[in-house]
Amino acid sequence: MDTINIGLFGLGTVGSGFYKVINMAHNAHARIAGICVRNLNKQRDITLEPGILTNNPDDILCNPEINLIVEVIDDAEQAFSIVKRALEKGIPVVSGNKAMIATHLPQLIELQRKYNTALLYDASSCGSIPVIRNLEEYYDNDLLLEVKGILNGSSNYILSQVFDHGQNYRHALCKAQELGFAETDPSFDIKGFDSLFKLVIITVHALGVYVEPQRVFTFGIDSIHDTDIEYAREKNVKIKLVAQVFKTCANKFTMFVMPELVRPERYIYSVDDEYNGVVIRGRCYDRQFMFGKGAGALPTASSILSDVMARRHNYKYEYKKMAFSPRPEYTTDVDLKIYCSFSSTRIDELLPFREITEKYISQNRNYITGYISLQQLIKNRQLLDAPDVFIANIETPRF
């Protein structure tokens, strides 16, 4: 591969960012040969070569000059159909679409094998932090015990605004969208789905096991109440949206996305604003912490550049841990200590806690803390989905 001739799908925030970044990276010997967009006539703030735009995917996929596809469109199903077609033609793909990847990963792995080509997606998880690559290449052994972090820059930005700058939740959400940190559909960020998809991808590379997104307990920050923020302040903790996967014993692991009451001595406590931070824990090396911008056009685009350049050396994910024997098994049979606040829904009577450690009832708002299994949280999902209910993880057991 002498020059990398890129076919780019999508010219939104990340796509435009990538267009700028590729023009700074002379030693990449890469150029954008064609761009497929939905709307040809949209006003754009970058100057494009004439004739480079098309709205017909075939103009890119059937262009024999193009030897790499970069896919950064918004729609997950459309993205999947493009990526699938590219892989079937043997064209390697770099993608940042976590929803698409998390949902279709087994099929995408199979397509890579069948057509002997590659799909790289480090940009899909944690923007500019090379989490996937490091899990795949460096933490590629039996020592890994846990990956835990703040994976969504937008919800973290909102919580930082609320916590550190005393802003109102709605206002903070609008500001995040203005700054280009939030996805078009904000529920993707604040309901925890963005973190969930990233966690599903991370788990494949951390432990070699694919768990369907719908099997993973996911609770967002959209039902957070002023009293929760007061509670956290009183206890000198911050509420962060945390995604985690960890071994519960030698041959089992669990995973979930949930707000967490984070104490100041934790690494992720100081991950504020649009930043992401990931803690990788293992036997022997204890904890490692990686920290960087997790949202924004240019940080994500620079991560895509890293994947593009990796193709210069024919790099592909080997999914080595999927061949590990034995592989750990996914379980939800794990006890968590949680905080749960509510108004009208009588959580204290309805949710089967194994042990209640605190209960506060007032005219305004109530909360309870105690031990409950993750299984029970999943079973009682409907109860937790009541708009007056908010939960946060306090403590998880560690292996």
Add this chain to the structure above:
Amino acid sequence: MDTINIGLFGLGTVGSGFYKVINMAHNAHARIAGICVRNLNKQRDITLEPGILTNNPDDILCNPEINLIVEVIDDAEQAFSIVKRALEKGIPVVSGNKAMIATHLPQLIELQRKYNTALLYDASSCGSIPVIRNLEEYYDNDLLLEVKGILNGSSNYILSQVFDHGQNYRHALCKAQELGFAETDPSFDIKGFDSLFKLVIITVHALGVYVEPQRVFTFGIDSIHDTDIEYAREKNVKIKLVAQVFKTCANKFTMFVMPELVRPERYIYSVDDEYNGVVIRGRCYDRQFMFGKGAGALPTASSILSDVMARRHNYKYEYKKMAFSPRPEYTTDVDLKIYCSFSSTRIDELLPFREITEKYISQNRNYITGYISLQQLIKNRQLLDAPDVFIANIETPRF
């Protein structure tokens, strides 16, 4: 390569740690087939297979079963001769010996090319943090501007003891040695040579340029004075031993190892004890921070395990940036703002500051702050080596 049969040179702190780690990593499909030590009769705290020890390097290097050498001995020149012989025989090597690598890197690169084999040494820099691999594989483009960090766990442990626990410097040094953080010769750590060697290696992978260690300004912490610690406390900064390489303009870079007055808002401010922390700065992604245990047997051994497993996939460093065009040029023509304290040596009269910003003279101890070029620091090295002189970097220009 079905099973990796390792020939291990050295069974000191790191060697014994590696022996333990390899026995935990079943999916590595690697075993230690032979160990070369200096003293066969030394008492050791690990149980070895009978007949596995030898004191004759040839028993390892000429054993046709052995397909990987792990070299973790203390002596740099002896290490070089072993690594050279292994590479000449086409046997790949994993090494943690920063002095050896930093001193002989051009020749080691040439040997790898000539004999089409590999030398991996991620464990040589920052223990368990995958800095080299990430610079080589992920930050492998034109965007990189700076790598800066605390690269020596032992001197950082000592400074933390002094700063945060009010300990005496000598006592802290002894404790570091007891805990196995310090090298056999402590001057290696506290005079900054360990950081220097790591910085030389990092610079090859960050910017594609090899700079001989003796050309790099290196100042340690061994002449630190109680009044320096008081000064730092008053100013609400910590003194850390910092290694850095950064671009001064589009086509030039500089590098040095020097104590630094680090402000609380900096990432490295909170890197305490035996931890290492590295900040990677680039266009587009701004700053990324990696943090983890930088010293100790098991963290370093787990890093060696990562390099061993990388060989399963025939991984080798490509030294890609050495082929970048143009490569930036090393310069010492850069102005630094420094703090310099002294007793009898009249630094204020002898050191050619471009601008003096503060001067404090007392019966006890004196200090001066001001701007001076790195070139002048190198020229006046002898002056700075007077035992009553201590310097620390306050500010560096940024491109």
